[in-house]
Amino acid sequence: MLTKISKIHVFTIAISSFLTACGDGSDNTESSNFTPTPINGTAVDFYLKNADIKFDDCENKFIKTDTKGNFSFTTTAACNESALTITGGIDIGTNLPFTGTLKFKKMDLKNLKNGTLVVSPLTSLEYYLEKAGQSGQLDKILTNLGLSNINNISQFDPAKDGDAHTMAVVFIFQQLATQIEDRLQTINKSDGSTAFTQEQAAQITFDTLISQLSTQPLFTANSAKIDSAVLKNIINKAIDNAKAKMNDSNIIIDTTFTDQISSNIIAVSTAIANIAQNGGTSANLLSELQKNPDVLETITENLKSPIYNDLFLANYDIAAIKASSATNPLNINLANLNNTLAVQFKLANTKSELNDTVALAFKLEGSKGSYRENLSINNIQVKFNNQGSIISAKIPKNTIINISSSFKNIQQFQFSVPQDLVINSNGNISVNYLIQSHGALKDYYNNYINKLPTGSLIQVTAYILPSTYTINPQLNLAQETVTIGTSTFKSSALTGYFKLN
Known part of the structure; x- marks a missing residue:
């Protein structure tokens, strides 16, 4: 999904403003012998405007980059x-939100050369190498990135000091780091909570990049075109590392995003490498991108992550x-009542077929809530085509279904699906296929809808957790948060009101 940001000029923040961000001037730890030192810095992907800068070792205080x-x-x-x-902010090169992470290793800030520093993808590499105790690998990794003659990473601004190829x-x-990091952050546990924080996702991503770049070049010789085989190795290794970190067989990682990330990064790499091969400075590269809206659109469109956009x-x-609403319900007739148990959603920004596993629950209340039917399915495997539409959906064999009901002879029960059950048609996922496949459940549901007289108000809430x-x-x-029987998860919820006619 997405993108990065940077910065070129320096604005001056009064000492009182900084003290708010990085310790109060009246702090008892302030020494009469201490001499405050002004520091100027820059954040680079292309430059990042309005990004958040956290001082990790100063009680998590923040400042921001300027425009x-x-x-x-x-x-x-x-x-x-x-x-x-x-983190955060906007990449002024692509005008997309920066969703990745830039790091700068712990340093004595008051003794920085010239009182300046640059935070860039290269300082992120240095940070994670030092954290892994592998600082000695930095030169080798820079060589495998096709970069050389960078003597001081903390002072090197790729967007100003580098040539077009370097930038x-x-x-x-x-972009590669951010795409992997973003995807890892979309993985959910069975209760709806995220499997990885942004910091954890960044750690897995850079550990993987370091491992691969310690032994292999990432780009083809003398070019900014990425090596597709190495690229796929990196993405697959990141998935393996994420699985090892989770150590939970119940969490499914969709490996189809390997093709999605590969497609995105190859397209971006090809587009920008074609401009970089003309030479010039990094400023020339940005200028040429801005003069070529078609190329810039190719880059930005391929940096957007798949996202559910229609429901x-x-x-x-x-x-x-x-x-x-209860006073403004949608009309529905008895023949179409089953449609209230059907949802359709679509992914945007897809480039290839993708899979996802979705937890889905419905709560129905009819006749002012006197009749209630609730059902949850924690494992629906959905496949999307390269345009983001649903092409198949199934409940795998042995999936547990939880039911609760207002009927005294039902109240609550669960059962296991005996075999894979297809539950999609014309792009819809319909729980009615499940109901019709189970004799007792079918009888209970028919009993339920037969008790609803014409004019009944039916409130339906769908809970969706990809x-x-x-x-x-x-x-x-x-x-x-929805709880039905033994199933509990937190998800997006959509409630509709219907009048039976």
């Missing part, structure tokens, strides 16, 4: 030695469902 990717601060006795973490390599390297319930779109790809937050779905 050109620069930042300023003044050391205090309480904050003069720290590692830095940069292209650094940019592509960071339908009972064949109504999300706008209609949200507009419905395990790999996220639901677009701009859809503004509620986040709710």
Whole structure:
């Protein structure tokens, strides 16, 4: 999904502003012998504007980059030695949100050369190498990235000091890191919580990159075009490392995102390498990108991550469902009542067939809530085509289904699906296929709907929890915890109101 950011100029923040970000000037640790030191810095993917800078060793204090990717601060006795973490903001080269992580190793900030520092993908490499006790591998890794003659990474600004080739390599390297990091952060545990924090995802990603780049070049000779075989090795190794970290066989990682990331990075690498081969400075590279909107669009479109962007319930779109209410219900007839147990969702930004595992639950309340039917399925395996539409969905054999009901002779029970059960049709996932496949459940459900008289108000809430790809937050779905029988998870929820006619 996505992208990075950087900065070129420096704005000055008053000492009082910095003290808010990095320790109070009245702190008892302030020594009368301490001399505050002004520091200027830059954040580079291309430059990152409005990014958050955390001083990891200064009580997690923050400042921000300016609109050109620069930042300023003044050391205090309480904050003069720290590692830095940069997240968020906008990449001024692509104008996309920066969703990755930049790191700068812990240093004595008051003794920086010229009082300046640059935080870049290269300083991230240095940070994670030092953390792994492999600092001696840095030169070898830089060589395998096709970079050389960089004497001081903490002072080297790829967007200003490098040539077009160097900037292209650094940019592509960071896009690869961000794509892997983003995907790892989309993995959910069975309860709906994320398997990895951003810091954990970044650690797995850079550990993997370091392992591979210690032995193999990432790019083809004298080019910013990425080696496709090495690229796939890196992504597959990252998946393996993530599985080892989770150590949970119940969590499924969709390996189809290997092809998605590979496709994205190869497209980005090819586009930017074709410009970089003309030579010139890094500034020339950015200028040429901005002069070629088609190339820039290719890059930005391939850096967007797959995301759930469309959602339908009972064949109504999300706008209609949200507009419905107890006093303004949507009309539905008895023949179509089963549609209230059908959802359809679509992925945006897909380049290849993708898979996801979805937990799905429904709660139905009819006749002012006097009749209730609730059902949850924690394991629906969904396949999407390269345009993001559902082409298949099944409940695998032995999946546990949880049911609760207002009927006294049902109340609550669960059963195991005896064999794989296909539950999709025309792009919809319908629980009705499950109901019709189970004799007792079919009888219970028919009993339920037969008790609903014409004019009944039916409230339906669908709970949707994908395990790999996220639901677009701009859809503004509620986040709710649903418990049905022994199944509990937190997910996006959408409630619709229907009048039976």
